[in-house]
Structures are given as structure tokens and as C-alpha cells.
Amino acid sequence: MPGTAVIPATQTTYVDSSQPSRSFPSTPTLLAGFLGGAVFRSLVRAPFPSAAIPAGATVLSATLDLFLTSSEQPAPPTPYAAYRLTSPWTEVGTAWSSQPGFDPVPVATLSFGSEAGLFKSWDVTGLVAAWQSGLLPNFGVMIRSGNETTDNVARFVSRFTPTPSLAPRFTVVFEVLPPPPPGVETVATGDTFAGSQVRAVGEFTTYTVWVNNTGGFAAVVRLELGPDGSHFLVDGAETVVAPDQLVALVPYRFAAFARVGYRSAVAGHPTTLEIRINTLE
DSSP states (O other): OOEEEEEEOSEEEEEETTSTTOOOTTOSEEEEEEETTEEEEEEEEOOSSOTTSOTTOEEEEEEEEEEEEEEEOOSSOEEEEEEEBOSOOOTTTOOGGGOOOBOSSOSEEEEEOSOOSEEEEEEOHHHHHHHHHTSSOOOOEEEEESOSSSOEEEEEEOTTOSOGGGSOEEEEEEEOOOOOOTTOEEEEOOSSOEEOOOEEOTTOSEEEEEEEEOSSSOEEEEEEEESSSSOOEEEEEEEEEOTTOEEEEOOSSOOSEEEEEEEESSTTOOOEEEEEEEEEO
16 A cells, blocks of 8 residues: 655755855755746755665655645746755855756656645656665755746745645655565666666577566667577667656567566666566467
8 A cells, every 4th residue: 555755854954156255054945946036946955865765665656745825927837846966965064156956857847827825846856766766866956937937936845844734856656566476587778778687588589578667767778699699689669768667578589588678768777677578488
């Protein structure tokens, strides 16, 4: 049965381009957007891997929840994106001129207009799954407006609020699944193709290789065949496997050995795969 863990943020701040050397530790408000010639970006981090999630549990969903206190937006609504941070930062030591690096590919985007008094939630399932499993280091996320040249600003509650129920948090739904049966290989994807365990298949009339994406990001897989277990050619087309998707790879050629080539569909977005083979002699 799925469980839910609410993980409060332990680091929050924002940076202001008009004050490039100033940090905002203990600020009760987080800003994102553009106003009066200044660009604002918010930074949020919670501790992952989290002990509140059992070891080996599968992350089914995860959101970053920020309470919006005010929003001044043009029409149409402004998109605000969550980006994965790629370097460490502190509340005291982070200013515009020293803000951490971030992955330019947004994890999630949420658009909203001039509204207030409610939580806004970004879907960060894949990122939290990668943090929890250790596939990616956890430096937190940046909230950044999709328009940093025209006036629009969103104000959120920081972790320094006197009302803890409104503080930034990650809400994670997870499930503890039974271990995979014998014969199932579990792998983690990287940015370039890697090969699974090599399997001797020459004695079989036919076989099917099953690949199940158990992580939070998409992967690219392909069947690779070879004559000697050391040299391989790609057999058939590459296949994109979405999170929680199962695909079947069937050979087009006869060969003595087979393996699965796999990589992340997007660089910097790793996932986990389960690989198994069914054979017919």
C-alpha cells in the first residue's frame, strides 16, 4: 500500500540581480520573477535521501509545494519553472553573484496569474526519485520565471514563516515493492550508452527481452547482438521507455550473444531499469 512522506525544506533563500552581493538569510519571503529592473530567483532544498522514505521504496509521485502569498502577473499567466541545482549553496553565503549552477532543462513548469493564498505544486517525481536512490546529488531546486524581462513577480512563504503548515515542502508518495525475482538485472542509466549483462542466446529458437523503467525519467534502450560476447552491433531501432513503462525487445537477427544498450533519454536525468529475458528452446 502506498505511503506519503512530507519533507520540510531545510534551506530557502532568493537572489536579487539589483543587489548582486547581498544574501537574504532568514528571509520570510521568497521571490521569483522580474520587477523594477531586477530579476529574482528562489532556491529551495530539503534533505534527500530522506529517512522518512523506506530504503528501496519506489517513488510514485513527488511535488514541491510553495505557498503563494501574492502574484503580480501580466496576461496571459506567466510560467514558473523548477530547475535542478547542480552545486551546493548556503542561505548565508548565496547572492546573485554567487548563485549555484542549475540544469538548463526545467524539471517542471507551472503557469499562474495574479492570485494568492494557496499552494502551488510542481511535479518533481523524477528528480526526487533520483535523489532518493542516489542517482543524482541533491542540491535542491531553483524557481525561475519564464519571463525575466517584463514585470511579473511571485512571492512565496519561506521556511522562516511563523506558520509551519505554510512552509515549503516536498510531498512524496511511495510504495515498498517486493524485490525483483531471480534473473532480473537492475541497472541505472547514464548520459551515454552502457551495456547490460551479456547473455548467451545461441541455443534458443527465439527470445524476448523485457525492459521495465522503474525510475522517474525516460530512458533509451536497444537490443545489441554479437558473435563472441565482446563485439556487438545494434539490432533494430532504439526505443524510448517512459517512467513506469514496460517494453519488449525482439531480435531481428540470429546471434550467439545479446545484451541491452541503455542510456538516459535526457542528459543529467538518470533512471533505473529492470531487464529480464524469456526464452524458447
